[in-house]
Amino acid sequence: MGKPTGFLEYKREAPQKKDPFERTKNWQEFQLFMPEDKLRQQGARCMDCAIPFCQAGTTMAGSGEIGCPVYNLIPEWNDLVYRGKWREALDRLHKTNNFPEFTGRVCPAPCEGSCTVALNGDPVTIKSIEYHIVERGFQEGWIQPEPPKTRTGKHVAVVGSGPAGLAAAAQLNKAGHTVTVFERDDRIGGLLTYGIPDVKLANEVVERRVQLLEAEGITFKTEVEIGVDITAEELETSFDAVILATGATKPREVQAPGKELNGIHYAMDFLTANTKSLLNSQLADGEFISAKGKHVIVIGGGDTGADCITTSIRHGAASVIQFDINKQKGAMRSGDNVWPLYPIIHTVEDAHKEAMAVYGKDPRSYMLQTKAFFGNQDGQVTGLQTVEVTTELKNGQKIRTEIPGTERTWKADLILLAIGFTGPEQELLQQLGIETTSRTTVKAPYGKYTTSKPGIFAAGDNRRGQSLVVWAIHEGREAARECDRYLMGSTRLP
Template sequence: MGKTTGFMEYEMEAPPKIKPMERVKNWQEFQLVMPEEKLQTQGARCMDCAIPFCQAGTTMDGSGEIGCPVYNLIPEWNDLVYRGKWKEALVRLHKTNNFPEFTGRVCPAPCEGSCTVALNDDPVTIKSIEFNIVEKGFKEGWIVANPPEKRTGKKVAVIGSGPAGLAAAAQLNKAGHWVTVFEKDDRIGGLLTYGIPDVKLSYHVIQRRLDIMEEEGIEFVTNTEIGENYSVDALNNDFDSVLLCTGSQVHRDVPAEGRGLEGIHYAMDFLRPNTKSLLDSRHHDGNFISAEGKDVIVIGGGDTGVDCITTSIRHGCNSLTQFDIHPEKDSQRDEDNPWPLYPVVYGQEEGHKEAEAVFGDDPRAYKIMTKKFVGDENGRVKELHTIDVDTIYEDGKKIRKEIPGTERVWKADLVFLAVGFTGPEQELLEKMEIETDDKSNVKAEYGEYKTSRDNVFAAGDNRRGQSLVVWAIHEGREAARECDRHLMGTTNLP
């Protein structure tokens, strides 16, 4: 490494962001580009640690994740940034990740949790360096279309244009196959476009990469749902192989009394129309659920719940509370969460910081379980009845144990359910006669990705269950490799 003692000499400096009270007035991205000299200093903090867990990309059953799922060559491009060799750093970055501009914005950075410096100090700002490498690449014009020199004549259909589908399409096109990506929505991107607010991942960032992919020969077909306006028979006749990347879209519900009242929505039924209206008309068409002037409660403590917070604040909600059924995390790792596992510790997401700036307090309420929704005379939700719970395990099963005397009533005009997803939509899988597992996910072995149909592969959330963007990219790349091997008998894809 270029600066062997850099981690001892330099302090970690977090990437700059526009202040919460300023950024909540608009829908623009709030992450800023750091000066190059500061980034080089941050790159110098990367240790010559010999065993870079940051790029391990593995999981420990029942414990958690270690390192980067796409096996980013993190120490290599940190060193290159330190030396000012930005173009070489970009080449290293693209070797393992088709879309560092996406992960550099929305990945929770398991790599940083596994950084060796993090054993007793702040980790290297890996995510920030990744973001700045790729942004400099676009600014300097280094990222351009690179179509394959030869075509195999094979045609592959990718169903779904989220991160798994786009990664698979990019890799299959690189191998020389003709690739068509089908998307049922009106814009390409899947979860990236309509599941993540524009303030975290602006659509122009997605579109500039799509433009390059189109130049490279990939065809994108929107407003097309396989099995509805494009038949399964036509799919089988037109393509040599099919890759399913349809995501996990069946919502998990909160089946409490009063669930059918107006004003209670799944998170995606709030987030998707909001982004579509923003992109279509800057919200002038009114085709979205507005939180303006409303008392909002978000049920669910994960990233999707935070996205509902981010969106509601920009609408101008009156108040905001996020229910988390888990207890508040400690600021230090527990004994069963040692390094280099992803640290399960207390932290504030950017949406929490915005809510605290606007309303004066962190919006989260912990150990809360909703018992009942109560409506007004017009059948619209007006309050939630809750009780505090402890989470215990008996015979390996998770049980929510109610705590007597902790009943509460919360005022609410809008409720967003952000408690996750149970699996992929089943209609297409049934029409294609694809076998599923006991969790309703596509049955396909990790590393092989082959479904019960010989020429059909699956990758991403529809196979592994709800997960991270970076895991979807990982699976899309690997499934492309196996699809290429199936078509050609051998493969050069990583």
């Protein structure tokens, strides 16, 4: 611990960001770099706790998450940053996280919610320190391809190139296996490329890492859909093992009349088309769902809904409203959300700050359930009806109860459904004969990742259900370890 009194002497200070109004004029990332002396002060705030919950990486049944799922050695690299030992900090960071440049940008930082300093103050700026460590590594040229010195002769297929697939491929390649990653889309990255707007995670950041993985010997094949372009049987006979990292891409349906009207889209269709058009032509080809001049309603209060706000504003939407079915969270933790659990509190995200800057108010409305959509004679949506609801948790199930007399109609030209995903697509799983759970996820035990077919493993959202990028990286790494054990009889992978 470099400075025992650091958490008492220095206040939490996060990196500055570009002005919310000005940054909506482009698609560039907007976090600014922090001066080194400031970063070292922030690293000094870490207490190097005897029990560092920040890196615990666990969950409490019925309660929530604690700490970093990839078990980042947070106190170690915080101390190294304080001492100015950036190269050593980078080495520590890469020991547990293959892609800190992704998590340093898009992770909600459960580690900070479990920081001991947060018991009576503001947590250490763990996420921003992680971001600066890895970006310093790229700037200094410290991050270079490290191909394995020998090959095992074993061939592994990874289906899906999102964070779980990339992490699994990286680890298996380190073990010396020959790895081929199959992606049905035209670019590598899955959710990282097409599910997160460029303003939060620029494509060149993803591509930079993919090029490193290619230089290390991993083969990437795009526009190849397993089960269509290559049959399940061909996949099994051509490889010694398979890791399924296909995600949970089946969107949750809205149960309301009128959902077939034009102008109602799933959030991921909206976000994917926008990013694809942006990368292909800077939106010049018009191959996207435009929000320009439209009154937009986003149904869903999570991160994907916020991403729809960010994108709609940059299109030039006339207005943007976001519906959250839950009540507004409080400013402080509730009695059943105590430290070191991830804090469930009201926050104003970057997307909401942008909406406030452009439209003059927070875009969110709470406790709203959609009753029906309505449109004109041409089949175009023109609005919807909502009712306020209360939410109770009974036997693990959320029970919604309508509040009489709270019905309301809203004008809308474009409605985006951002209410989550129900699980993975089933066609490939059925072709492979993979057993699924009652939630339609792949049946594969946590820690083992073995499916009902020997030699086939599953990791990430297709096994876990919709979750965080950092959990996908964690599962990809662990599935690679178990796959290596299956192939070689033992493993040295963490």
